[in-house]
Amino acid sequence: MQNLTLLDGPKFQITIQRLCRQLIENHNDFSNAILIGIQPRGIYLARRVADELRKILNKPILQGDLDITFYRDDFRRREGPLVPNQTKIDFIIEGKNVVLMDDVLWTGRTIRAAMDAMLAFGRPGKVELLTLVDRRYSRHIPVTADYTGIEVDSIASQKVVVSWKETDGEDKIVLLSEEL
Amino acid sequence: MGLSTRHLLGIKDLNRNDIELIFNTADTFKDVINRPIKKVPSLRDVTIANIFFENSTRTRLSFELAERRLSADTLNFAASSSSVSKGETLIDTVNNILAMKVDMVVMRHPYAGAGVFLSKHVKAQIVNAGDGAHEHPTQALLDAFSIREKLGDVEGKKIVIVGDILHSRVALSNILCLKQLGAEVMVCGPTTLIPKYIGSLGVKVEHDLRKALNWCDVANMLRIQLERQDIKYFPSLREYTMLYGLDKQILDSLDKEILVMHPGPINRGVEITSDVADSKQSLILDQVENGVAVRMAVLYLLAGQSGA
Incomplete structure (x- = not known):
């Protein structure tokens, strides 16, 4: 495997802060907006963004974790069933503006499942998508992010891995390629 | 990561990892059935027949509810009101039901080993809902x-x-x-x-x-x-x-x-x-509530196996 670091260190933090400012531009003081991170890896992004927003706005920010396992479109089409993660949404989504968050946007199928899963908690007002990494030109489903950290051109055999200080020790985005 | 068995015929066939996998999955389903919308679409392309050759209230309702909460299509069959009373054999009865494109069979039967027997003779996945004095x-x-x-x-x-x-x-x-x-x-x-x-x-x-x-x-x-x-x-x-x-x-x-x-x-x-x-x-009553979540986990994990 060959590793190419796409983003790390202070630049990573600047990107997160830029995404927060863009969110504030559209959602003002977040009184009617909530953040939802998609399990398993999107929740770290949502937590980080929520923390930054709390610092900037000095206000409580509602943030939840959404598991999409039971809503995936590949059940019975893969090796075995996926083990679900926890969904933790302790507030009402009805009528709220929701910002869905995932670390990497690739085929778009996860986002489709997430929109389906989210409806079990009510009918949201407006739904937006924030992603840290957009793997361009690889969508299977017509999904576009409203807020993007960085854009990456990659091929299917490559992998994009986002590490977080809280769980992995450092903030980093790496592109992994199979050695030829 | 999945169960080590294709059918659930008895606890005898499960190892500790299987049981823990079922419990961890059931935790999530317990969360699902306590939401305002208690349904997930996972088993929307799966048809399950509940075949009961013996009376049951809790188990049958619990399985049926678990199947519906997973969006599976369900067929209910009680032996007392069927052609079994005209002399049809177990394999014939089940094969006729399977001919209607059924993927899984949940069966209760008064004879021990009925589930094991069936699993050897039909294609569908079998879930034992009680066989005689053997296993439940x-x-x-x-x-x-x-x-x-x-x-x-x-x-x-x-x-x-x-x-x-x-x-x-x-x-x-x-x-x-x-x-x-x-x-x-x-x-x-x-x-x-x-x-x-x-x-x-x-x-x-x-x-x-x-x-x-x-x-x-x-x-x-x-x-x-x-x-x-x-x-x-x-x-x-x-x-x-x-x-x-x-x-x-x-x-x-x-x-x-x-x-x-x-x-x-x-x-x-x-x-x-x-x-x-x-x-x-x-x-x-906790047992009854948990019954639905555990059965959802079992059906989900069995149905999700490749080539199931």
Whole structure:
């Protein structure tokens, strides 16, 4: 495997802060907006963004974790069933503006499942998508992010891995390629 | 990561990882069934037939609800109102149902081994919902799941199963499941209702109810299965109740507060009195609620296997 670091260190933090400012531009003081991170890896992004927003706005920010396992479109089409993660949404989504968050946007199928899963908690007002990494030109489903950290051109055999200080020790985005 | 078996015929076929996988999955489903919208679309392209050759309320409703909560299509079949009474064999009956493109069969049957037999002769995945006095795996799973939920863990806990061990599929499945999870198990009842070689399963035997209750953390009270008793095993129900019935007086006289379980249906006033069944130490309704979540987990994990 060959590793190419796409983003790390202070630049990573600047990107997160830029995404927060863009969110504030559209959602003002977040009184009617909530953040939802998609399990398993999107929740770290949502937590980080929520923390930054709390610092900037000095206000409580509602943030939840959404598991999409039971809503995936590949059940019975893969090796075995996926083990679900926890969904933790302790507030009402009805009528709220929701910002869905995932670390990497690739085929778009996860986002489709997430929109389906989210409806079990009510009918949201407006739904937006924030992603840290957009793997361009690889969508299977017509999904576009409203807020993007960085854009990456990659091929299917490559992998994009986002590490977080809280769980992995450092903030980093790496592109992994199979050695030829 | 999945179950090590294609069918759920008995706890005997499950290893500890399987049971823990089922429990972890059931935790998530318990969360799902407590939401305003209690349904997920996972099994939308799966059809499940519930074939009951024996009466059932809880198990049948619980399976049916679990299937619907997973968005599966369901077919219900009760042998008493079918062509079985005209002499059709088990394999023919099931193959005819499978010809209608059914993927899974949940079956209860009065004969031990009916599920195993069927799994060897038909293509569909089989879930045993009770076969004679043999096994009732989903009941054992939901019982152990309820203990885990209340006490945090099953390992190291002391569980006594009281009553008609001889005729009980719940007892055998419970013993296998609890032992697999590292619990200590004791059976308690009149000598005539305890199988001779039960000790080979690694369980303790006690004939004095009070001693058994003082030993345990959880007491699982079983029903006297009069319908399976071909001879008299004890002089009278009244005598059985005097010696092995659990009432509030005994419960309150114990050194510690134990939990009381019952797989249902309850014969109030026989193996357990109403004030115990409805007390705060009773897990009976938790068991029923957990039954749906555990069965959802089992169906989800089996249906999700590749080539299933």
